[in-house]
Amino acid sequence: MLKNRLDWHLSKFSTLRYLLFCLAFTLSFSTSYAQDEAAAEASDGIPTDEETINQGKSLFTNNCTVCHAINEQVVGPALKDVHERRDLPWLQSFIKNSQKVIQSGDDYAVNLYNEYNKTLMPSFDFTDEQVTSIVAYIKSESQAPAPTAGGGEVTEGGEVSTGGQAGGISSDYLTIILLGLLVVLILILVVLVLIISVLKRFLSQKADLDEEDREILSQKVDVQKVVKSKPFLGLSLFLFMAIAVKLVIDGLYSVGIQQGYQPKQPIAFSHALHAGQYEIDCQYCHTGVMKAKSANIPSANICMNCHQQVKTESPEIQKIYAAIDFDPETQTYGNNKQPIEWVRIHNLPDLAYFNHSQHVNVGGLDCQTCHGEVQEMEVVYQHSLLTMGWCINCHRETQVNAEGNEYYDKLLELHEAADSKEPLRVEDIGGLECSKCHY
Ligand code: HEC
Ligand code: HEC
Ligand code: HEC
Ligand code: HEC
Ligand code: HEC
Ligand code: HEC
Structure with a gap:
């Protein structure tokens, strides 16, 4: 008897030891495996932080x-x-x-x-x-x-802008996870219903049930009652609110964002032809960029510098003539002038202040940084987001162009004296102050 118990203890002990051994083995195996993986990551020398x-x-x-x-x-x-x-x-x-x-x-x-x-x-x-x-x-x-097809929206610029990528998880993932959860829930529901029906069938075959039990058993699920029940109403309300909130947030994020906006213009004017092929300088037409806040859209007079002679028979050029009431036959002007109604593409809200000369002249930025390769566009479209985040990002990243600017020489000295190893960026000269951009 005692011996038996001892044996039993011993066998239990060895099973335990065996289990422990297995555990230790798996652990050591998996850690060494993990180490291998870490080594592989380091061996190609590409950081992952x-x-x-x-x-x-x-x-x-x-x-x-x-x-x-x-x-x-x-x-x-x-x-x-x-x-x-x-x-x-x-x-x-x-x-x-x-x-x-x-x-x-x-x-x-x-x-x-x-x-x-x-x-x-x-x-x-x-x-x-x-x-x-x-x-x-x-x-x-x-x-x-x-990225899955339809996950991103291709703007006219050929760039792909994905809507909800700001957070850590992309919204595509969230949708997949949610769908997965839904499927699991439905499966659980089906299994539960199956179990209930099997149980019911089993119970109804048993004879010794009292009155109360029979009543429960014969109860039908009352759909109307379920729909009116508090938990159901609560759940529906919650789902409804969640969807509504998501739509509103998505909507808010896209307010006023018109990246890719490319309206049809009244005259088929091509930047690819004028600024690209004929290499006419941007400033020739956009006279304000170096010295003013606004870049200006050229008046018809500037077009006439060339088109009084060039392509006079083209219907598109005739539209210029019509606007300024010019008669190419007699080379005379009437007095029925109407401005050409170019559709404005870039448009900041009134609350924001943007100055071209500050960026192009003082900052030394190319038009293309903000407007894209305009000289290749048949029809101009909005290349950048033009949101506050876009302005601020660039101010955080861009170094001040201090070359040949005495005012900045002083600033630069101060900046270096302050023992800063970082280069002087626009944010350091106040480029993140609200009042610089907002009236
Ligand atoms: C021959 C004159 C001419 C030249 C040269 C020219 N543009 Fe334009 N630009 C126009 C006209 C006219 C419009 C308005 C019609 C349109 O949008 O196409 C315009 C519109 C624009 C717009 C859109 C303005 C808006 O409505 O928001 C941008 C940006 C622009 N030009 C940038 C440039 C850049 C950059 C260059 C140089 C690479 C350039 N332009 C050269 C005549 C010119
Ligand atoms: C510096 C000279 C110059 C200026 C300024 C200029 N253009 Fe042109 N434009 C040209 C030349 C050159 C052509 C090409 C002619 C050809 O294809 O033979 C052209 C072609 C065009 C065409 C195409 C015509 C067609 O039917 O093929 C349009 C439209 C046009 N220009 C509109 C304008 C407008 C609008 C302005 C003013 C904002 C303007 N241009 C200013 C030189 C100029
Ligand atoms: C730092 C970014 C930036 C650079 C660089 C820049 N622009 Fe702009 N541009 C803008 C913004 C922002 C607007 C919209 C301004 C507004 O709505 O008040 C704009 C608007 C325009 C317009 C529409 C008319 C106007 O003045 O509002 C034209 C034309 C234009 N830019 C041409 C140019 C040309 C040509 C250059 C290069 C010489 C240039 N831009 C360089 C950001 C830039
Ligand atoms: C003006 C266009 C252009 C720009 C800008 C450009 N590339 Fe390339 N890149 C090419 C072309 C074209 C090739 C094919 C090889 C060739 O023709 O020289 C290439 C090839 C490569 C390859 C080899 C690809 C392979 O399959 O083996 C790498 C890597 C690469 N580029 C990286 C970059 C990086 C990083 C940048 C930005 C810092 C960059 N490129 C900017 C045009 C460009
Ligand atoms: C591509 C980069 C870039 C973008 C985009 C940009 N900026 Fe700037 N911004 C600069 C640079 C560079 C300077 C510094 C110019 C200088 O040296 O004074 C500057 C200076 C300024 C200043 C003067 C700051 C000061 O303290 O003197 C204001 C105001 C300003 N930007 C407004 C804006 C607004 C508004 C937008 C967006 C609509 C914008 N910027 C987008 C590059 C950018
Ligand atoms: C570099 C320029 C710049 C600076 C600095 C800046 N803003 Fe803006 N802000 C903008 C531009 C451009 C817009 C309009 C574009 C948009 O609606 O996204 C804007 C829009 C806004 C709006 C309206 C948002 C909306 O959806 O209509 C508020 C509010 C605002 N800014 C507050 C601030 C505050 C507060 C600060 C200081 C902490 C600040 N901004 C600093 C450029 C700037």
Whole structure:
């Protein structure tokens, strides 16, 4: 008897030991496996921290998106998984100076160059860290799931703007998670109903039930009662409110945002022709940019500098003549003038103050930074968001153009004296103060 118990204890003990052993084994296995994985991440030398990735992202959007996207070919190849095709040192030298790599006779680079019809990728004056951060960004994007069709809205600019990407989780994910939960709930419901019906059938076959039990058993589910019940009403109300709040928030975020806005203009005036092909300087027509708040839309007089002679027979040019009541036959003006009604594309609300000369003349910014490649547009569209966040972001990131500006020389001295290693940015000269942008 005693021996039996002892045996039993012993066997229990060995089972326990066996279990412990198994546990320890799995643990040690899984940790060593995790270590392997960490080692793999470090061995390609591409950092995975968020700060680096964000830095890479902004470098990428500012310098590369004209020609590259992650998941699709634009001017250059899609960059998805490029960190697997090439190692980091190769990518660093290629991105900094692709021509040098091609001229060195690197097979991969030469083939790629030929494949892309010898399109030049410009050189970039980046440090290794900067290029690494771009690669880190490309890697992190490559590992993210490709955007689903319809997930992003393609604006006329060919850019993809996704609505709800501001937060950590994209709204696509949220929808998928919610749908998954819904499916699980429905499954649970079905199983419960099945169980109930089986139980009912089982119980009704039993004879010894008292009155009360029978009553419960024969009860039918009263749909009307359910609909009117408090929990049901509460739940519906909650769902309704949740959907309404989401719609309102989505709506608020898009108020006044007209990126991609491209109205039809009264005269088929083409920037691609005038500013692109004929290389007429932007300032020739937009006379205000260097010295005034507003860039100005040119008056018909400026068009007439050329079109009094050029293309006089074109119906589009005749519209200019009609506006200023000009008779090309007699070369005389009548007095029935009407301004050409160009449709305004860029429009900040009245509460905000924006000054062109401050940015173009003092700041030394190109028109293209904010307006995109206008000289390639047949019809101009709004390239940037023009939201407060857009202004502020650039003020945070852009260094003040202090060259040859005595006023800034002083500021720069002060800034350096303050022992700041960061360069002087627009935010440091008050570019984030509410009153600078709001009357
Ligand atoms: C003016 C267009 C243009 C710009 C801007 C540009 N690229 Fe490229 N890129 C190309 C083209 C075209 C190729 C194909 C090779 C060639 O023709 O030289 C290429 C190739 C590459 C490759 C090799 C791709 C592969 O599949 O192996 C990488 C990596 C790359 N670019 C990264 C960048 C990065 C990073 C930037 C921004 C800092 C950038 N490029 C900016 C046009 C451009
Ligand atoms: C020959 C005259 C001419 C030249 C040169 C010219 N533009 Fe224009 N621009 C116009 C006219 C006319 C309009 C109004 C019609 C339209 O939107 O196309 C306009 C509209 C615009 C708009 C949109 C304004 C709005 O309504 O918000 C922008 C931005 C712009 N131009 C930028 C540029 C840039 C940048 C350049 C130089 C690369 C340039 N323009 C060169 C005549 C010119
Ligand atoms: C500096 C000279 C110059 C100025 C200023 C200028 N244009 Fe032109 N424009 C041209 C030239 C050159 C052509 C191309 C003619 C051709 O295709 O033979 C042209 C073509 C056009 C055409 C196309 C006509 C057609 O039917 O093919 C339109 C429309 C036009 N311009 C409108 C305007 C308007 C509106 C303005 C004023 C905002 C303007 N242009 C100012 C030089 C000018
Ligand atoms: C820092 C960004 C930025 C730069 C750089 C810039 N613009 Fe603008 N531009 C804007 C904004 C913002 C508006 C809308 C202004 C408003 O509604 O008050 C605008 C409006 C315009 C308009 C519409 C008429 C007006 O004056 O409101 C024209 C034309 C224009 N820009 C041309 C140019 C040209 C040409 C250049 C280059 C010489 C240029 N812009 C450089 C941001 C910029
Ligand atoms: C592409 C970058 C960029 C964007 C976008 C931009 N700015 Fe600026 N902004 C600058 C730079 C650079 C300066 C500094 C100019 C200088 O040296 O004084 C500046 C200066 C200013 C100043 C003067 C600040 C001061 O303290 O003197 C105001 C006001 C201003 N911006 C308003 C705006 C508004 C409003 C918008 C959005 C509609 C905007 N900016 C968008 C680059 C930008
Ligand atoms: C660099 C310029 C700039 C600075 C600095 C700035 N704003 Fe704005 N703000 C804008 C522009 C441009 C708009 C209009 C664009 C929009 O509606 O998104 C705007 C819009 C707003 C609006 C209206 C939002 C709406 O949806 O209509 C409020 C409120 C506002 N700003 C408050 C502030 C406050 C408070 C500060 C100081 C902490 C500030 N802003 C600093 C440029 C600026």
